[in-house]
Amino acid sequence: MAINVVWFKRDLRLSDHEPLKAAISTGRPTLLWFNFEPWLVNDPHYDERHWRFIVESIRDINRKLKAYNTQIYVTYGDTVEQLQIWHQQFSIESLYSHQEVGLLNTFDRDKQVASWCRQHHVNWFESPTGAVQRGLNSRQQWQKHWYETMKAPLATPDLARIQPVKAVSVDYRTLPKSWFERRPSFQYGGPAAAWATLNSFLEQRGRAYHYSISQPIRAQHHCSRLSPYLAWGNLSLRECYQATVDKRRETGWKRPLNAFLSRLHWHCHFIQKFESETAMQHAPLNRAYENYPYRSDTQVEQHLKAWQQGKTGYPMVDAAMRCLLQTGYINFRMRALLVSFLCHYLHIHWQYATTHLAALFLDFEPGIHYPQIQMQAGIIGTNTIRMYNPEKQAIEKDPTGAYIDQWVPELAELPLEIKHAPYRITPMEAQMYGFKLGEDYPSPIVDVDDYRPIARDTLYRIKKSVAGTKEAQRILKRHVVSR
Incomplete structure (x- = not known):
């Protein structure tokens, strides 16, 4: 048959x-x-x-x-x-x-x-997946297409009409046992969990979305937490969009949900960028950065390992990496911090971030992953180059120290100002709190001013060069959304 x-x-x-x-x-x-x-x-x-x-x-x-x-x-x-x-x-x-x-x-x-x-x-x-268009060479009318796709009727299969075919599945006992072990620290997969997560966001959690997204401890609750469900297709972007638009009509929801809807738009925007230029997996989108002089000294491997394990000596960086290792989730700002720290403060090649973070992100989506890492590394040449100071981020985004307490518990008993920057502890304070920097918690593997000035000057020099400017114009012409 x-x-x-x-x-x-x-x-x-x-x-x-x-x-x-x-x-x-x-x-x-x-x-x-x-x-x-x-x-x-x-x-x-x-x-x-x-x-x-x-x-x-x-x-x-x-x-x-x-x-x-x-x-x-x-x-x-x-x-x-x-x-x-x-x-x-x-x-x-x-x-x-x-x-x-x-x-x-x-x-x-x-x-x-x-x-x-x-x-x-x-x-x-x-x-098509979402509003992504295969073989697209320009963004002419792309935004119009996106909205038309999101507003179109759902493609609802009539499951009652399905004519089953009986076949044989793999014996699950031959697959790794770890694939079947429940891990409570990770979000559970499946459409039922996806809809429960979306509904809880639209019923209450999302009210504080717009002013919680940058603070990791608040983001754990008030962000949508839908990214793994969208990445693996437990929920379509169109379903998410239409449910959100319906909710926005209710009093008090317009501001947070407008902020959320803008990020749903970014979802397809970045995937479209990757779809149109898949070479981003191996090379900078802006070709002027292909020969960027990253470090190649003997300490690179040691510093990379410390970053991967959450043992850099910078509490906010380490908290973000340890949280990611244990849960598969961190908010957007912490993702940006991790990439910025690796590329700007350690001056290590952005490619070392790609597979390590992909393997940890439960919501790994290739089309978002590569454009975002290159953007946060500052090698696109069309965006503001952002270098996230780890101490400043700790003070601003974890003002109570709750996130650091949760993921860097060896600092939990220290006063807030020391918790944010334990490398500033005085000998008297160290004696008072029974804390030994370098033993109880790592000393910083680099000083923030060791490589940051080098990275800043090099990135801006390439960005302003003839080649960098020409490439930026090419990128903008191809990827700027027109109506």
Whole structure:
């Protein structure tokens, strides 16, 4: 019998799902499929926290699909080889999926799938992801397209009409046990958790959104916390947008929700930038920065390791990294601080941030990740270069010291002013509080003025150079949104 295959990737939901809707509407038997690919599982951008989130998402979806006598069938192996197996077993008429704005290796895989489909006369129908447009060379009318997409009716599959295909899933016992272990410090995957999170944000948590987003301790509660659900497709951006617009009509919600809606717009903006210039994965968007003179001395590895472990001697930097290691989440300002500290205060190449942070961010989204890291590293050349002073950020964004207390507990008993900058402790204070800098907490691995002036002068010199200016003009022409 001829069948459809719906290939789930970063779209792990049953609602507002154009490929699923289209496949069901044909009336043809439809197989729902997710494939774990060994080369992607082993890619340094990913960590078990991502695969656990995916497993949680699939299990949640399958609980709902049970009522329709079907499920998402899970396999582990090469995607083209698995398609060949399905084709030999059932004869695939059409393959349905969303376009994936992923890493270069997933794009190469998609080209292999496209080749296989042509060779075997299988129709492959790819639906856009959000408002991202494949092959776009300019932003002419992009904003209009974005709003039209967000306001369009949801693509609601009629699950009652699905014609199930019975297949065989991988034996879950052959997958790593850690993928199935509940980790309470991480957000739980799946559409049910996504909707619960969105509803709690729109019912109460979001009221303080606009003045809480920069403070990490407040952001944990008042930010939407939807990013992993959007990254893995438990919730579509359009569903989130429309629910937010509906809520904005209520008294008292306009200001915080306007701020939130602007960030939903940024979501597609950055992914579109990456989609249009995927070389950002390996090279600066602004080519004038390709030969930026980062450090190459013998201490680079030691300093990088201290940054990765949250042992730099700067409490706010260390708190952010330790929180990320343990929960997969930090707010936007702390993400910017981590990248700025690595690139500006340690003067270490921005590429060292990419895979390390990607593997830690539960909401790792390639299309947002690379443009953001390059922007925070100051190598785009079209934005203000921001160098976040770690002590100033501690004082302003953690005024009570609660965030530092939570993630750097070795400083919890110190007075606030020392907690923010333990490297300023006097010998008398150290004796009074029984605290030994360098033993109880690391001494700063660098002085803030060791590399910051070098980074500042070099970044601005390149930005103002003929090559830097020319590249900035090219970038603005291609990526500035026009109506």
